[in-house]
Amino acid sequence: MDFTLSERETYFRDRVREFIAKEIAPRQAEHDRQHHEGDPWKVIPVIEEVKAKAREAGLWNFFMPPHSGQQHVDDTFQFEGTQLTNLEYALCAEEMGRIGWASECFNCSAPDTGNMEVLHRYGTLSQKEQWLRPLMNGEIRSVFLMTEPAVASSDATNIETRIERDGDHYVINGRKWWSSGVGDPRCKIGILMGKTSFEGSRHQQQSQILVPMDTPGVKIERMLSVYGYDHAPHGHGEVSFTDVRVPVENILLGEGRGFEIAQGRLGPGRIHHCMRTIGVAEVGIEKMAKRLLSRIVFGKRIADHSIWEQRISRARIDIEMTRLLCLKAADMMDRAGNKAAQQEIAMIKVQAPNMALQILDDAIQAHGGGGVAEDYGLAHAWAAMRTLRFADGPDEVHNRAIARNEFGKHGEWKAERPSNDRGPEVSSGDIGVSR
Structure with a gap:
C-alpha cells in the first residue's frame, strides 16, 4: 500500500495552501470587521475580492469529480472548473477547513456544492443555463x-x-x-x-x-x-x-426520483464535511499546543503537567487515524463508486466530528475562560462540530448502518423495515467549515 501523494495531489493541495496563506489568512481581521459591521445578512466585500483572485488563479469549482457516474439529462452543458477526484479534493478541503470562510473563496461551500452536483447530474439544459451557470460563476447562492x-x-x-x-x-x-x-x-x-x-x-x-x-x-x-x-x-x-x-x-x-437524487447528493456531501473537519482539528491542536507552551500556572508551563502530554498525544493520534480513514473513503469513491464506499463514508461521518470535538474541548480547557469566550475562535468551532453530528444524518443512523453491516458478516440479519440513512441538511459547513 503506497501512501505517497501523486504529483497532481500534491500540486493542488500546495496551491490551495499557498493561496490561503497569501490571500485569505492575512485578511482574517478585515473579514471579521466587515462581518460585524451593520446588517449581518449581507455580502462581505473581502470574500468577493478574494473569490475573483481565486478564480483568476484557476482555483475554482474543485468539488465535482470527473467521470463520477453523472446521470446527465443533457450532456451539452460544460461544467466549468478544475474538477478534482474525491481524493484530490480531500487534501484541498482539509486546507480550506482551517479558516471558516475559505471554502467560499474557491466556490466550494455548502450547500452550493451539492446543489451544483444535482443540477449538473440531473438537470435539463434549460435548468443548467438558468441556475447552474450563475452558481458556478459564484454570482448567486442556493x-x-x-x-x-x-x-x-x-x-x-x-x-x-x-x-x-x-x-x-x-x-x-x-x-x-x-x-x-x-x-x-x-x-x-x-x-x-x-x-x-x-x-x-x-x-x-x-x-x-x-x-x-x-x-x-x-x-x-x-x-x-x-x-x-x-x-x-x-x-x-x-x-x-x-x-x-x-x-x-x-x-x-x-416524479418519484427524489430519493434517488438525495442518495447521489448526500454521499459526497458527507465526506466533504469530514475533509474540512480534519483541518478544524489541526487548527485546534495547534492553538492548544501554543497555549500549553506559553501559559504559566503553579510555577510551570501547562505543557509540563503530565495530563496535557497525554491529551496532545491522543489528539495527534486521532487526527492521523481519521485522516487515513477519510482518504480511504475518498479513494474508494473514486475507484469503486459512492455505493461501494457507503460503509467507509458512514464510519468517517461518525468519527471525524467526534474526533474534532474532543480536540476542541481540550483546547478550550487549555485556554480557560478565553476558550469559552470567542477570543480564540474555539467556541464557535466547537458549536459547528457539535452540529455536524446531526448534519447529513445523525450519528445514530450511521452507527446503525455500520453495525448492520458488521452483523451481516457473522450471521443472518434482517431489518425490521427498509432502512434509510438520509439525515438533516444542517451542513455545518455553512456554519464555519463549509463543505
Whole structure:
C-alpha cells in the first residue's frame, strides 16, 4: 500500500495552501470587521475580492469529480472548473477547513456544492443555463430544502411537504427548517424535496423540484441559531411554503426520483464535511499546543503537567487515524463508486466530528475562560462540530448502518423495515467549515 501523494495531489493541495496563506489568512481581521459591521445578512466585500483572485488563479469549482457516474439529462452543458477526484479534493478541503470562510473563496461551500452536483447530474439544459451557470460563476447562492420540523427527518421518507400537479404547475405546501444558506441575500434558488405521491413504495413517493426563492408563497419564518450563533450572512432558516406555484418543467429528473437524487447528493456531501473537519482539528491542536507552551500556572508551563502530554498525544493520534480513514473513503469513491464506499463514508461521518470535538474541548480547557469566550475562535468551532453530528444524518443512523453491516458478516440479519440513512441538511459547513 503506497501512501505517497501523486504529483497532481500534491500540486493542488500546495496551491490551495499557498493561496490561503497569501490571500485569505492575512485578511482574517478585515473579514471579521466587515462581518460585524451593520446588517449581518449581507455580502462581505473581502470574500468577493478574494473569490475573483481565486478564480483568476484557476482555483475554482474543485468539488465535482470527473467521470463520477453523472446521470446527465443533457450532456451539452460544460461544467466549468478544475474538477478534482474525491481524493484530490480531500487534501484541498482539509486546507480550506482551517479558516471558516475559505471554502467560499474557491466556490466550494455548502450547500452550493451539492446543489451544483444535482443540477449538473440531473438537470435539463434549460435548468443548467438558468441556475447552474450563475452558481458556478459564484454570482448567486442556493439552498437545499429537505429537513422538516414536524417529522423525524433522519428518515427522509417521513417528509410531508406536498408537491401537487395542477395543470402546467406544481403547487407546494409545507414547512422546512435547517435550510442552510437561506439567509444570504444572494440566495436565489432552492432545491426542495417533497412528496408528489403518498402511495406506493416509500422510496418512490419523493420528488425534488427547483423553487426560485422570490416565488409568491415562500416565506422565511425565522433564522435559527446554533448554540447562540446566527451564522450570518449564510445562516439556517425555517421556511414555509403556502400554495407556491412553480412550472412543471422545474421538476428534477421526474416524479418519484427524489430519493434517488438525495442518495447521489448526500454521499459526497458527507465526506466533504469530514475533509474540512480534519483541518478544524489541526487548527485546534495547534492553538492548544501554543497555549500549553506559553501559559504559566503553579510555577510551570501547562505543557509540563503530565495530563496535557497525554491529551496532545491522543489528539495527534486521532487526527492521523481519521485522516487515513477519510482518504480511504475518498479513494474508494473514486475507484469503486459512492455505493461501494457507503460503509467507509458512514464510519468517517461518525468519527471525524467526534474526533474534532474532543480536540476542541481540550483546547478550550487549555485556554480557560478565553476558550469559552470567542477570543480564540474555539467556541464557535466547537458549536459547528457539535452540529455536524446531526448534519447529513445523525450519528445514530450511521452507527446503525455500520453495525448492520458488521452483523451481516457473522450471521443472518434482517431489518425490521427498509432502512434509510438520509439525515438533516444542517451542513455545518455553512456554519464555519463549509463543505
